[in-house]
Amino acid sequence: MNKLENKVAVITGGSGGLGVAAAKLFVEEGAKVVIVDINEDALKTAVKDINHENISYVVSDVTQPEQVQNFVNITVERHGKIDVFLANAGIEGKMDEIINTPIEMFDQVIAVNVRGVWLGLKYVMPVMAKNGGGSIVITSSTAGIRGSFGMSPYSTSKHAVIGLMRSAALEGASMGIRVNTVNPGPNQTRMMRSIEQMTTELNPTMSSPKDVEKSLSERAALKRYGEPHEVAQMMLFLSSEDSSYCNGGVYMVDGGTSAGSAHTRS
Numbered sequence: 001m002n003k004l005e006n007k008v009a010v011i012t013g014g015s016g017g018l019g020v021a022a023a024k025l026f027v028e029e030g031a032k033v034v035i036v037d038i039n040e041d042a043l044k045t046a047v048k049d050i051n052h053e054n055i056s057y058v059v060s061d062v063t064q065p066e067q068v069q070n071f072v073n074i075t076v077e078r079h080g081k082i083d084v085f086l087a088n089a090g091i092e093g094k095m096d097e098i099i100n101t102p103i104e105m106f107d108q109v110i111a112v113n114v115r116g117v118w119l120g121l122k123y124v125m126p127v128m129a130k131n132g133g134g135s136i137v138i139t140s141s142t143a144g145i146r147g148s149f150g151m152s153p154y155s156t157s158k159h160a161v162i163g164l165m166r167s168a169a170l171e172g173a174s175m176g177i178r179v180n181t182v183n184p185g186p187n188q189t190r191m192m193r194s195i196e197q198m199t200t201e202l203n204p205t206m207s208s209p210k211d212v213e214k215s216l217s218e219r220a221a222l223k224r225y226g227e228p229h230e231v232a233q234m235m236l237f238l239s240s241e242d243s244s245y246c247n248g249g250v251y252m253v254d255g256g257t258s259a260g261s262a263h264t265r266s
Contacts, residue, residue: 002030003240008079009033010071012062012120013089015042017189018139020049021228022086022235027052029236031084034075036060062089062116065123072123081131084239085124087117088139090157092191095150095198106153113157114164121168125177133176137238138165140181142254150202151195158183162250169248178247180238185254186216187226221256 009026013019014035023046026033032054037043043057058074060067075082093109094101117138128134143151144158162181169179186192196209206212217224234253237243252258 002028003236003242004084005030007031007083007239008075008081009084009086009239010036010075010082010124011086011088012036012060012116013139014057015039015046016088016191017187017228018184018231018235019086019088020046021232022088023055024050024052025229025232025236026084026239027054029240032079034058034071034078036062036071037089038062062119063111065119068116068119069123072127076127082124082127083131083134085120085128085134085136086139086235086239087120087136087161089113089116090139090191092151092194092198093153095195095202097150097202098152101152106156109153109157110160113154114160117161117164121164121179125168125172125175128172128177129175133172133178135239135243136168136172136177136179137235138179138181140165140183140250142183142185142252142258144181144183145250145252145258150199165250166248173247178238178243180243180246180249180251182231182234182238183250183252183254183258184231185220185226185252185257186213187228187231189228192225219257219260220254221259224255226253226255 009031015037023033023035035057038061040059058071060071090113138161140161141158143155148155165179165181196212199212200206231253
């Protein structure tokens with residue numbers, strides 16, 4: 001039997017690299033999946049690429065309460081329930097040192113990466129509780145357990161969602177809801193291409209994005225970036241009954257990056 005047979009999953013940030021990988025794996029494992037993102041064209045492309053009868057989408061801005069409530073309502077109208085919520089929407093912002101970072105940039109990153117997760121918890125948890133519970137997986141990062149030079153808004157946001165997860169894990173337990181974070185290291189995604197480019201602009205010792213990839217890869221014990229499907233496998237584990245006693249945990253998928261000594265600058 002498939003691991004998510006007869007389950008309904010909602011994935012925010014569903015048109016990005018990790019979101020698409022998770023959506024593809026989840027439908028293959030028997031789930032009905034609703035992907036959520038702000039860009040309809042990107043969502044249509046993701047649905048076309050996944051090419052499965054059990055994938056659909058809703059356009060929503062996760063920072064807006066009425067739009068979060070809307071994607072929850074639409075999912076329930078389509079499928080009757082929500083068993084799995086993957087709070088995956090996130091943005092990297094623009095890299096710069098704290099003293100040069102515009103306040104508006106900080107606010108934008110926190111709005112998407114933290115407020116968006118909190119709103120998802122607020123509106124999804126009651127629906128899950130009515131159906132006897134479920135699993136919530138929040139995408140954090142290796143930046144959620146250490147500092148990141150030039151990425152203070154992003155690092156702050158990824159620390160914050162671990163705190164949100166721990167509170168939600170305590171509050172959700174009596175409702176049958178488990179909550180955990182997945183913390184990826186660098187992956188082969190659009191976000192990392194953006195971070196590599198910005199790093200070359202901020203750090204003159206890095207002459208090209210490939211130099212950044214090489215440097216970041218060397219920090220991992222496995223000496224490479226991860227692939228989105230490798231992170232999706234952890235998301236699947238935490239979403240399924242295989243992880244029935246996992247609640248309030250921080251799960252690293254980083255090739256051993258966080259096991260080594262901390263690096264503060266690329």
